[in-house]
Amino acid sequence: MKKILILGNSHVGCLKLALDDKRYEPEFEVFFIMKGGDHFLNEFQISENTIEPIGSFGYEVFNDQFGSKTPQHLDQFDKIIVFGLQLLVQGVGTDWKRRVLDLNKGYSSDVLYQSYVDSITSTLHYKILRLLSKHCKKVISVSSPLPSEDNEIFNPLTSDSKFTEPLLFKQIIRETIESLGFMHLSTPLELLNESKLATKLQFKGNSHSHLNAFGGELIWRSWEQYIIED
Amino acid sequence: LENPYQDLSTEAFWKLAVALKDYSEIENVWNPKFHLKQSDSLITYGSCFSQNVGWALRSKGFKWLITEPSPYGLSATSKKSFSYDLFSSRTGNIYTTSLLKQWISWSINPRLVPDEIWTANDRFFDPFRPTIEPNGFASKEELLQSRKNTLVAFKQSILRADYMVFTLGLSEGWINSTHNYEYPMCPGTAAGSFDKTEHEFFNQSFTEILRNLKISLNHMRKLNSKLKVILTVSPVPITATMTGKHVLTANSGSKSTLRAVCEELYRELDFVDYFPAYDIVQSPNSKGKFYKENWRNISPEGISFVMNNFLQSLENKFGKYPNVDLSTPATNDDEICDEEILQAFAK
Numbered sequence: 001m002k003k004i005l006i007l008g009n010s011h012v013g014c015l016k017l018a019l020d021d022k023r024y025e026p027e028f029e030v031f032f033i034m035k036g037g038d039h040f041l042n043e044f045q046i047s048e049n050t051i052e053p054i055g056s057f058g059y060e061v062f063n064d065q066f067g068s069k070t071p072q073h074l075d076q077f078d079k080i081i082v083f084g085l086q087l088l089v090q091g092v093g094t095d096w097k098r099r100v101l102d103l104n105k106g107y108s109s110d111v112l113y114q115s116y117v118d119s120i121t122s123t124l125h126y127k128i129l130r131l132l133s134k135h136c137k138k139v140i141s142v143s144s145p146l147p148s149e150d151n152e153i154f155n156p157l158t159s160d161s162k163f164t165e166p167l168l169f170k171q172i173i174r175e176t177i178e179s180l181g182f183m184h185l186s187t188p189l190e191l192l193n194e195s196k197l198a199t200k201l202q203f204k205g206n207s208h209s210h211l212n213a214f215g216g217e218l219i220w221r222s223w224e225q226y227i228i229e230d
Numbered sequence: 231l232e233n234p235y236q237d238l239s240t241e242a243f244w245k246l247a248v249a250l251k252d253y254s255e256i257e258n259v260w261n262p263k264f265h266l267k268q269s270d271s272l273i274t275y276g277s278c279f280s281q282n283v284g285w286a287l288r289s290k291g292f293k294w295l296i297t298e299p300s301p302y303g304l305s306a307t308s309k310k311s312f313s314y315d316l317f318s319s320r321t322g323n324i325y326t327t328s329l330l331k332q333w334i335s336w337s338i339n340p341r342l343v344p345d346e347i348w349t350a351n352d353r354f355f356d357p358f359r360p361t362i363e364p365n366g367f368a369s370k371e372e373l374l375q376s377r378k379n380t381l382v383a384f385k386q387s388i389l390r391a392d393y394m395v396f397t398l399g400l401s402e403g404w405i406n407s408t409h410n411y412e413y414p415m416c417p418g419t420a421a422g423s424f425d426k427t428e429h430e431f432f433n434q435s436f437t438e439i440l441r442n443l444k445i446s447l448n449h450m451r452k453l454n455s456k457l458k459v460i461l462t463v464s465p466v467p468i469t470a471t472m473t474g475k476h477v478l479t480a481n482s483g484s485k486s487t488l489r490a491v492c493e494e495l496y497r498e499l500d501f502v503d504y505f506p507a508y509d510i511v512q513s514p515n516s517k518g519k520f521y522k523e524n525w526r527n528i529s530p531e532g533i534s535f536v537m538n539n540f541l542q543s544l545e546n547k548f549g550k551y552p553n554v555d556l557s558t559p560a561t562n563d564d565e566i567c568d569e570e571i572l573q574a575f576a577k
Contacts, residue, residue, distance in 0.1 A: 107376075115301040
């Protein structure tokens, strides 16, 4: 049976919910290594083709997932998925508003492009990909789910039909991550509302930015072919 | 025998103030005219050395006014590449007093800005800020919008500032002799192409440098009557000279002329002070320690020493600043010196 390792933060919760509810029953073995917020690298260290716990929370996770605190070789996994960890199509969280304002300030296209790239490379997601890129080739990068459509901060921006910036950002994310030799997947379209910039309410989890088990199931299914293929 | 030297403080005597001291012990080199407060808005312009001034003052809790901020998300490295946060607006290096005068005049009346634009490989370069975008602009419109932004931001910075720190860098430069405007760099070095029928070298005299700086100061004070100016001279030597002289004598001729202009204005104008960054770095007992291996760029330690001297002098005269730790370095890694491109032309 194939072994899949998922590295992530709180967004991973929806995947676990989907498994617990048996909404998705994988034909592969799944291991989760996660830490909420942006503290992943405080708990886990990636080096020399291994991942090991370095914090008390990390030890707990390892015990729970592998029954041991010992470092795990990354090459035992058929695929490693890096999920969430600050990488959002719209940039980073609510700071998206500032990006929208920047669009009309007369910045050059080069400097705006670079500001997007810098936002991506400054995320924990990208930093982990960089660490993995030294040792692994079988990594899939997946950005955080988009905020739900009732998100007050985000929603006003989605009403502008001429607003194509997120699509550009999506493309830059893909280019930046592919330059590391990894595949990047964004949120499956079935989760999104008409604007394609927000998650439908029916998939909203316990906050604007988290998905429920239904959302988790759709995400699992959107990855399936990439996980199964060699 | 009695004489007026007997009552002077130790700072007045070379032996006591310099020769018998380690370079690191030299103090009170500057007797500041103005009591800078941390809440005062400071703007910085000038040659590449002045890039260190804003960073150093900000690191010590002073309000370095940036009127042309970078877009959200741009990293510190990229800001440097795109010339953000080097000066208070994105003018690039202003090496000469005539170039300062030109920027002021264009910011007041943007219609005076020439329409010259350089192109290469389908990219567009601003002759007046040739290295501001590492690969040039994507279109002419983008370039013009960016320049317009900078002119507005430059004027805004003068209108809003309490103090301007301006670093004089060079006396040599290049003009378009047909239309009588100045380039910050010789066309054909960083971008553009050199045309000997149109591009003319100059090496300004004391009188010309002084006149241009006085006109600049007058314009700025008309915009902002409360503006005070702290002049410095860049201790970074000239990269290459077109005077026909040895670069060593060309450099000392240029720097001493700039230094003399500062002295003249310091004496004449009560709203102008001179901070002796040049004098500190050039002090013989530093034995060149403030320079990097190329004997041109100033080391981070040198910059930190100079800027700590700036603050120490203010504290000695006006009292300690809250939350300012002079024991920590005040530096900004490597400055962006466009003229170093000229080094590439050395045989």
